[in-house]
Amino acid sequence: MIQFGIIARNFSSSSAVQSAIKNVTVIGGGLMGSGIAQVSAQAGQNVTLVDVSSDVLAKAQKSIGTNLGRVAKKVYKDNPAEGEKFVAESLGRIKTLTDPAEAAKSADLVVEAIVENMEVKHKLFKQLDGVAPSHTIFASNTSSLSINEIASVVNRKDKFGGLHFFNPVPVMKLLEVVRGAETNDATYQAMMSWGKSVGKTCITCKDTPGFVVNRLLVPYICEAIRLFERGDASARDIDIAMKLGAGYPMGPLELADYVGLDTNKFILDGWHKKYPDQPLFNPIPLLDKLVSEGKLGVKSGEGFYKYDKK
Numbered sequence: 059m060i061q062f063g064i065i066a067r068n069f070s071s072s073s074a075v076q077s078a079i080k081n082v083t084v085i086g087g088g089l090m091g092s093g094i095a096q097v098s099a100q101a102g103q104n105v106t107l108v109d110v111s112s113d114v115l116a117k118a119q120k121s122i123g124t125n126l127g128r129v130a131k132k133v134y135k136d137n138p139a140e141g142e143k144f145v146a147e148s149l150g151r152i153k154t155l156t157d158p159a160e161a162a163k164s165a166d167l168v169v170e171a172i173v174e175n176m177e178v179k180h181k182l183f184k185q186l187d188g189v190a191p192s193h194t195i196f197a198s199n200t201s202s203l204s205i206n207e208i209a210s211v212v213n214r215k216d217k218f219g220g221l222h223f224f225n226p227v228p229v230m231k232l233l234e235v236v237r238g239a240e241t242n243d244a245t246y247q248a249m250m251s252w253g254k255s256v257g258k259t260c261i262t263c264k265d266t267p268g269f270v271v272n273r274l275l276v277p278y279i280c281e282a283i284r285l286f287e288r289g290d291a292s293a294r295d296i297d298i299a300m301k302l303g304a305g306y307p308m309g310p311l312e313l314a315d316y317v318g319l320d321t322n323k324f325i326l327d328g329w330h331k332k333y334p335d336q337p338l339f340n341p342i343p344l345l346d347k348l349v350s351e352g353k354l355g356v357k358s359g360e361g362f363y364k365y366d367k368k
């Protein structure tokens with residue numbers, strides 16, 4: 059029934075890996091949560107996808123169906139009937155709920171992908187800690203917040219870590235597995251095995267700002283914006299330079315638009331507040347201006363570039 063071997067060969071640098079975790083609850087059905095639910099379901103996991111909004115859940119199911127279709131087209135290009143079966147079976151493994159507490163009761167692993175706000179994450183994890191079975195591992199997909207700080211409200215700090223995926227989740231092969239100060243070995247090993255079982259190449263990092271990728275990406279994107287702001291080169295030329303000169307799939311300003319300029323600003327402001335002496339994290343007037351004008355990148359139709367609104 060499970061086409062896991064085929065999927066793993068196509069989406070991972072490792073061969074099929076088994077994980078003791080079978081029941082995953084993904085909380086937050088937006089951009090990242092829907093992708094995490096998709097890769098979990100296509101690897102054979104039972105997934106409960108939770109969002110406070112049933113509209114978001116309906117949208118997530120639709121986009122997961124579309125994206126599974128893209129996977130099936132590639133993996134089963136010579137066997138469309140198998141491809142359809144793969145899509146239907148993967149979708150069949152995802153159930154949706156609007157109550158996080160209910161969803162946590164049967165979870166081996168909870169992956170949180172809700173808004174990037176410490177208070178909201180604290181409220182959620184406090185609630186889940188009271189209802190999830192004692193063996194359940196909690197993980198956050200946060201981009202920029204501290205795992206230790208998120209974990210500070212739960213009793214199971216030894217069973218808490220970071221699982222940081224990349225956008226678009228079904229395509230990006232990396233998973234950063236973040237060990238908090240109190241994450242125990244069993245939790246860390248379980249997170250690593252689970253990450254591999256959903257087809258990702260896992261790296262390990264400590265709970266430091268931005269982990270590995272965003273700690274490098276944030277200054278890189280910031281410097282690109284400052285270069286453009288000073289008028290040293292056009293947006294197009296900055297992006298062409300990094301694509302053709304450094305081999306990146308997207309230029310830094312395209313990537314800033316893709317991630318969302320509001321998200322970029324939110325991360326930068328948070329780090330500036332926390333590390334005021336670090337000049338790399340100083341505010342960027344052009345970024346502030348674009349966000350205040352509602353120019354948020356791809357999602358709003360304009361950022362450094364203009365886009366067709368979907």
Ligand SMILES: CCCCCCCCCCCCCC(=O)CC(=O)SCCNC(=O)CCNC(=O)[C@H](O)C(C)(C)COP(=O)(O)OP(=O)(O)OC[C@H]1O[C@@H](n2cnc3c(N)ncnc32)[C@H](O)[C@@H]1OP(=O)(O)O
Nearest residue numbers: 125128201224225226228275276279280307308317322326
């Ligand atoms: C600005 C101030 C300072 C702050 C800066 C802060 C920045 C960093 C903080 C970010 C915060 C949050 C982000 C985070 O935590 C971490 C991230 O996620 S960073 C972003 C990482 N992602 C990237 O870098 C993306 C780079 N781009 C690409 O890899 C490609 O451009 C992309 C795959 C997005 C699109 O490829 P392209 O060739 O342009 O388009 P196609 O549409 O043809 O797609 C190619 C290929 O992939 C398949 N595909 C695409 N999307 C999906 C999907 N969702 N599901 C399944 N498959 C998908 C598509 O079908 C194509 O397949 P083919 O077989 O090749 O046809």
Ligand SMILES: NC(=O)C1=CN([C@@H]2O[C@H](COP(=O)(O)OP(=O)(O)OC[C@H]3O[C@@H](n4cnc5c(N)ncnc54)[C@H](O)[C@@H]3O)[C@@H](O)[C@H]2O)C=CC1
Nearest residue numbers: 086087088089090109110114171172173174199200201225
């Ligand atoms: N957007 C990106 O490129 C990346 C984002 N992340 C991180 O992933 C997390 C989610 O980001 P996105 O998916 O982009 O956000 P999003 O805005 O697309 O989705 C967040 C979802 O969480 C839901 N939500 C909010 N509070 C909730 C609650 N208490 N219970 C259940 N659902 C709730 C919202 O309704 C929304 O649908 C954030 O922590 C972000 O930093 C990590 C990697 C990449």
